[in-house]
Every structure is written in C-alpha cells, then in structure tokens.
Amino acid sequence: MAEKLWGGRFTRPPAEDFEKYAESFSFDRRLAAAEVRGSLAHARQLAAAGVLSAAELRALEAGLGRLAAAIAAGTEPAPGAAAEDVHTFVFQRLLESAGEAARKLQTGRSRNEQVALDLRLYILDQAPAWEQAFTGLLNAWADFAERHAEIIIPGFTHLQRAQPISLGHHALAYAEMLLRDRERWRQGLHRLAVSPLGSGALAGMPFAGDREAAARELRLAAISQNSLDAVGDRDFVAEIHFVAALTGLHLSRWAEDWILYSSSEFGWLRLDDAYTSGSSLMPQKKNPDALELLRGKSARLTGNLMQSLMLLKGLPLAYNRDLQEDKAPLFDSLDAALAGLRIAAGVTATAGVDAARCAAAAGDPVLLATDLADLLVAAGVPFHTAHAQVGQVMSQAAAQDSDFRQWPEAELQRLLPQLAPDKIRALSPAASVARRDGPGGAAPNQVRWQAARVRKLAAAVT
Numbered sequence: 001m002a003e004k005l006w007g008g009r010f011t012r013p014p015a016e017d018f019e020k021y022a023e024s025f026s027f028d029r030r031l032a033a034a035e036v037r038g039s040l041a042h043a044r045q046l047a048a049a050g051v052l053s054a055a056e057l058r059a060l061e062a063g064l065g066r067l068a069a070a071i072a073a074g075t076e077p078a079p080g081a082a083a084e085d086v087h088t089f090v091f092q093r094l095l096e097s098a099g100e101a102a103r104k105l106q107t108g109r110s111r112n113e114q115v116a117l118d119l120r121l122y123i124l125d126q127a128p129a130w131e132q133a134f135t136g137l138l139n140a141w142a143d144f145a146e147r148h149a150e151i152i153i154p155g156f157t158h159l160q161r162a163q164p165i166s167l168g169h170h171a172l173a174y175a176e177m178l179l180r181d182r183e184r185w186r187q188g189l190h191r192l193a194v195s196p197l198g199s200g201a202l203a204g205m206p207f208a209g210d211r212e213a214a215a216r217e218l219r220l221a222a223i224s225q226n227s228l229d230a231v232g233d234r235d236f237v238a239e240i241h242f243v244a245a246l247t248g249l250h251l252s253r254w255a256e257d258w259i260l261y262s263s264s265e266f267g268w269l270r271l272d273d274a275y276t277s278g279s280s281l282m283p284q285k286k287n288p289d290a291l292e293l294l295r296g297k298s299a300r301l302t303g304n305l306m307q308s309l310m311l312l313k314g315l316p317l318a319y320n321r322d323l324q325e326d327k328a329p330l331f332d333s334l335d336a337a338l339a340g341l342r343i344a345a346g347v348t349a350t351a352g353v354d355a356a357r358c359a360a361a362a363g364d365p366v367l368l369a370t371d372l373a374d375l376l377v378a379a380g381v382p383f384h385t386a387h388a389q390v391g392q393v394m395s396q397a398a399a400q401d402s403d404f405r406q407w408p409e410a411e412l413q414r415l416l417p418q419l420a421p422d423k424i425r426a427l428s429p430a431a432s433v434a435r436r437d438g439p440g441g442a443a444p445n446q447v448r449w450q451a452a453r454v455r456k457l458a459a460a461v462t
C-alpha cells in the first residue's frame with residue numbers, strides 16, 4: 001500500500017467505502033502539473049530557509065522536473081495510478097525518485113494551501129485556450145456581420161416585429177456581450193493571480209520562506225495577506241463560474257435566436273450539416289442540435305455557479321473538506337464554456353443565409369411605422385401626435401391587410417395631410433436602416449465599422 005501523507009495517529013485504516021467516497025484523485029489529477037510547479041517553488045523556499053540541503057533540493061528539482069515532463073507528455077498520471085489525491089500522488093512519485101527529500105518537502109506546508117494554489121495555477125493555465133476561443137468567436141461574428149451588413153431582417157422587441165435591422169447588426173450585439181465576457185475573464189484571472197503559498201494549514205509558515213520570491217517564480221502577481229483567508233478562499237472559483245455562466249448564457253440567447261431564424265417558419269439561416277443532427281424516425285429532419293446544446297449547457301453552467309456559492313455559504317474558517325467539492329463543477333464549467341465558444345464559432349462560420357426569405361420578412365410595412373412617424377416629425381408634427389396618426393394608419397392597414405405605401409394618393413392625403421405621398425412611398429427597410437447611421441446604429445456603414453472594430457479588439461491581447 002502506497003504511503004499516505006498522514007496516518008500516524010490512526011490505529012485503523014479508513015473504511016473501504018469511506019476511502020472511495022473521500023478520494024479526489026479521480027478528478028483532481030488534472031491539477032498534477034500545477035502541484036508539481038507549486039512543490040518546486042516550496043522546495044526552493046525551504047532550501048533558502050536552510051530546511052533543505054543543496055543536494056536535497058537538487059534531488060527534488062530533478063524528480064519534480066521528470067514528473068513535469070511526464071505530465072506534459074501525458075504519461076503521468078499513469079492510467080493505473082491510484083492515490084488519495086493529487087498531492088499524495090506527487091508525494092508518492094517523489095518518494096520513488098528523490099527518496100527521503102520528498103518527506104522533507106512536506107515541511108511547513110499543507111494540502112490546504114497546496115490545493116488553493118493548484119486551483120489558481122490551473123485556471124491561469126487555461127488562459128491561452130480561452131483567449132483563442134474568444135478571439136475565434138469574435139472573428140466569426142465579425143466576419144458574419146461584415147458579409148451580412150446589408151441583409152435586412154425584422155428586429156424584434158417582445159418577439160414582435162419592431163424595426164428593420166440587419167443580420168450583421170444582430171450578430172454584433174452578441175459580439176459586444178462576448179467582449180464584456182472576455183474582459184470579465186481577464187479581470188477574474190488578474191484577481192486570482194495571488195499566491196497562497198506559505199499559508200500552511202491555516203496559520204502561516206514558521207520557516208521564514210521568501211513568499212514573494214515563490215510567487216514570482218510561479219508568475220503570480222501578489223501574495224495573499226492572511227493565511228486563514230488564503231486557505232479558505234474560493235471567491236476566485238465562484239468568480240470564474242460566473243464568467244463561464246454568463247458567457248454560456250449569452251451563447252444560449254444567441255442560440256435561441258438562431259434556432260428561431262433557422263426554423264422553417266423564419267427560414268433566414270441555413271445551418272450547415274456539420275452542426276446539425278438527424279432524427280432516427282423522421283427522415284426529413286435536420287435539427288439544430290449544436291445550438292440546442294449551447295442553450296442546454298447554459299443550465300449546467302448556471303447550476304455549477306450556484307453549487308460553488310452554496311458550497312461556500314456558511315463554511316467556518318478556515319479549510320474544510322467540503323471544499324473538495326469545488327473541483328468537479330469548476331472543471332466541468334471550464335470545459336463546457338470553452339467548448340461552447342468553439343462550437344458557436346463553427347456554427348457561425350458555416351451558416352448560410354437565405355437572402356430572399358430575409359427580404360420577404362423585412363418587407364413587412366409595419367416595420368416602417370416609426371419611420372413614418374419620423375417623417376411627420378420632420379414636417380413639424382410633435383412626435384406624440386405623429387404616433388397617434390400613424391397608429392391609425394397601421395390599424396387600417398392591418399384591417400385591410402394592405403401596404404399603406406400602396407394606398408391611393410387621396411387616402412394618404414386624408415390620413416397624413418402633412419406629407420407628400422412620394423415621401424411615404426419612398427419608405428423602405430433599406431432606407432430605414434440607412435438612416436440609423438450614428439454610432440451603434442443599424443446602418444450598413446455602422447455595422448461594417450463595428451465589425452472592423454470587433455475584429456481589431458479580437459486580436460488585442462491585454
């Protein structure tokens with residue numbers, strides 16, 4: 001039986017079922033690379049404090065270096081490797097490669113700080129993949145927006161036809177959300193780049209190590225300032241959950257819009273075969289499963305966020321084993337949100353547009369009601385009065401199921417005496433979006449400008 005990190009005061013081993021219940025190696029093995037890096041930094045602190053001899057430090061450095069290489073190569077943790085947790089695993093491997101020095105490495109440190117450090121390092125290690133995924137989706141939406149800056153569709157409020165916008169304008173709304181998500185992600189990483197190393201089990205480290213130097217070695221910007229807080233703090237986990245959950249929620253809202261837009265009822269978008277699935281029964285079906293899963297994963301991400309908050313609520317200081325439960329949902333959320341970003345980019349890059357169906361929908365004259373009222377305003381009518389006048393026009397058009405622009409001149413003159421009929425007849429979806437040519441507006445110019453801006457920001461590193 002491999003050695004544990006504890007056991008001296010026990011006369012009996014843990015019950016078999018409890019041991020299984022309590023192990024975390026099956027999921028915290030992901031932290032192995034971080035555990036090795038943290039151990040190296042701790043070893044150097046101990047050597048500087050005179051606890052480890054130069055030879056012992058060399059033995060530990062060599063052992064940890066080999067282990068790091070094996071982890072990077074994917075050969076460790078080996079499939080059959082068994083341990084209580086990742087900390088025990090690294091200890092056991094070090095015992096084999098560095099001998100007794102491995103026992104000295106436990107001086108002054110506790111798994112309570114180790115796991116707090118490992119989690120922080122692990123999340124920081126995800127940064128390149130997340131940056132790439134954010135960039136990929138931002139670029140996919142910017143490209144889509146540029147290509148479809150002039151494909152006009154009805155914009156909705158209350159899911160009722162409201163005013164004309166373009167497919168490009170719609171996509172860039174989500175790009176804005178994603179830019180904020182990326183900013184939150186980066187800020188979250190910035191806040192968690194703090195080293196708890198040197199906190200011990202809860203009260204700090206008696207062997208005067210250089211905590212600042214260890215933090216620098218780990219490329220962490222700061223050291224924690226209170227050892228109790230440092231071992232019990234999982235705020236950063238909750239914060240990353242929030243970023244993942246909100247990102248997932250944005251993807252879910254986008255997915256819902258695109259599910260609608262690609263349905264036969266709308267017919268504006270055609271999803272590629274690569275991101276759709278068939279039905280085992282109905283041969284005609286091509287279902288938007290990728291989008292539906294983006295919507296579904298959002299529930300999971302939100303659930304994980306709730307779980308992280310519930311885990312912390314009411315926990316007494318400092319470390320409690322409850323905290324072991326923080327890992328599975330965190331890994332799950334990191335994986336699911338990252339995959340979601342990539343899938344959304346794939347769906348976007350491969351989607352086709354049915355310009356004729358978009359034009360047919362955008363051609364609904366109700367979308368021009370506001371523009372008609374604006375024409376009256378330009379003719380000196382107070383907006384409130386114009387609103388009432390146009391309301392009558394719309395109600396009559398609905399009753400007759402006709403396009404007010406086609407009404408006889410006399411009828412237009414009767415209902416809208418302030419306007420020349422040719423001005424009314426010139427109203428169109430294209431003219432409507434073109435008028436909204438201020439910053440943030442739906443005009444093709446603005447959409448193209450925003451797409452270029454998003455593409456530029458997508459490439460920007462912090």
Ligand code: ARG
Pocket residue numbers: 024028085111112115319321323324325327
């Ligand atoms: N596996 C534990 C965790 O994930 C390790 C932390 C310390 N364990 C302990 N019994 N003090 O939180």
